[in-house]
Amino acid sequence: MSKRDYYEVLGVQRNASEADIKKAYRRLAMKYHPDRNPNDKDSEQRFKEINEANEVLSDPKKRSAYDQFGHAGVGGAGGFGGPGDFGGAGSFSDIFGDVFGDIFGARGGGRRSNRGADLRYDLALTLEEAVAGKDVKIRIPTLVDCQFCGGSGAKPGTKPKTCPTCSGSGQVRMQQGFFSIQQTCPQCRGTGQIVVEPCTHCHGAGRVEERKTLSVKVPAGVDTGDRIRLAGEGERGEQGGPAGDLYVQIAVKDHPIFTRDGNDLYCEVPIGFATAALGGELEVPTLHGKVMLKIPHGTQTGKLFRVRGKGVKSVRSSGVGDLLCRVVVETPVNLTDRQKELLQEFDETMLAGGERHSPNSSSWLDGVKTFFEKMGF
The missing domain is CATH 2.60.260.20 (Urease metallochaperone UreE, N-terminal domain)
Structure with missing residues (x-):
């Protein structure tokens, strides 16, 4: 029996963002999790299928291979075992906690740190360069900590103050009937601090744009559509969060002979x-x-x-x-x-x-x- 298209399994478009894929997976995983559907073989099979699709589409490398070659490009994906083994998906409570952790704030209740965005760089190569491979120097714009305020966003000589709304926790608790809901503080946006006097250089952002030079090793045989991932070379994260990745997208120029x-x-x-x-x-x-x-x-x-x-x-x-x-x-x-x-x-x-x-x-x-x-x- 042929496998269904992974995008169809999760109910998303082929150009769906990582956030869309994550959201679709969580919604379906909660619906079909065996803990919620005991002794239901159809739900169990559907849950395995959902996890297999998510395992591929949530990984940039696997997703790229799947987009180019279909299921043949990710032959190693989807190694699920028998009942109870769902590719490390965890229990229903794990998924429940993961979903509501995003809605109500970090599970630990501390300040939120955001991972930096992934960046893309289009690299044009001649056919000869793509076939032989080469080392390429590229210059890209990037965000770095402001040297004037040390990344705090506050004017030199001043410091950010504790947020009066959340008392520095980055989270606020709201009572709705019987439920007490914790969510990100709207005033400090989860940082726990507010900048009263912004730095005039970065305007309170704590980060400024610079250009940096990176060395990219292009392997021999690359073709149009291939991507090279440079981990941690994307946009710098906010509030101490990890940096995103940089994806170098290959485009091979037309050749006059071949x-x-x-x-x-x-x-x-x-x-x-x-x-x-x-x-x-x-x-x-x-x-x-x-x-x-x-x-x-x-x-x-x-x-x-x-x-x-x-x-x-x-x-x-x-x-x-x-x-x-x-x-x-x-x-x-x-x-x-x-x-x-x-x-x-x-x-x-x-x-x-x-x-x-x-x-x-x-x-x-x-x-x-x-x-x-x-x-x-």
Whole structure:
């Protein structure tokens, strides 16, 4: 039985954000968790399916592989065991606590620290660079602690004050009927402190934008759509939170000679009329040097010749693709009078030979003749 699309399992679009995927997973996990549906095999199976989808789509690397290659790209995902083993999903109370921990604030009730946002950098490479791999220096904008206020956001010589609303806890408690709900303090936004006199350099943000240079090692064989993850090189987190990641998105430029398809390279090779008829050898380029291509006599336009091992080495395995050369017979142009005479003489000898010299043309003409007779033309 084929697996369902992971996005369909979670009920989200393919461009869904990490937050959307997390929200959809929690909602479905609570609904189908075995603790809430005892002895219900359908719910148990659905719960496993939901966890498998979340395991892939919540991981940037696995999600990227799944988007490119489908289930084949994440063959190791979804290793669930028997009843009670749900890929580390935890009990219903764990999920319940995780969901309401986000709604009511951190489980420990302390100040909130936010992870920095992930960043994306588009890196354009030539085909030669993508095939060979290279080390690239990139400059990206980033947020760093303000050197004037030390990241506090307060004017030098002053300090942030304890938030009067939450008394520095970052959380406030609200009574709604029988329930007491704890949520992030609206005045200090969970920091526990407020800036009375903002720093004039960062305007109270505590962070300023700078540009930094990073070294990116591009592995050999990358292609358009591949991503390289630089952990911790994304946006700096607020209130001491961890930094996000930087994803370098690869885009390979068009090449004047070669077209890439997976690990294979394609190119068109124009040949003269005489070479196509009599045969011969041609020197063709590859990304690794020159090779001689043998053209047999009687070669027709569109004939594909394979040069093994002259394609691209896969970035995910040790396999190497091939170079495929498509022959295009070029019709002579700008002929002299003498060349025209020679071609006319040659054509007369060809007509005398009939089908022996032009089997495809003769077969086509026979078919046309039969068609005309059938239609009464």
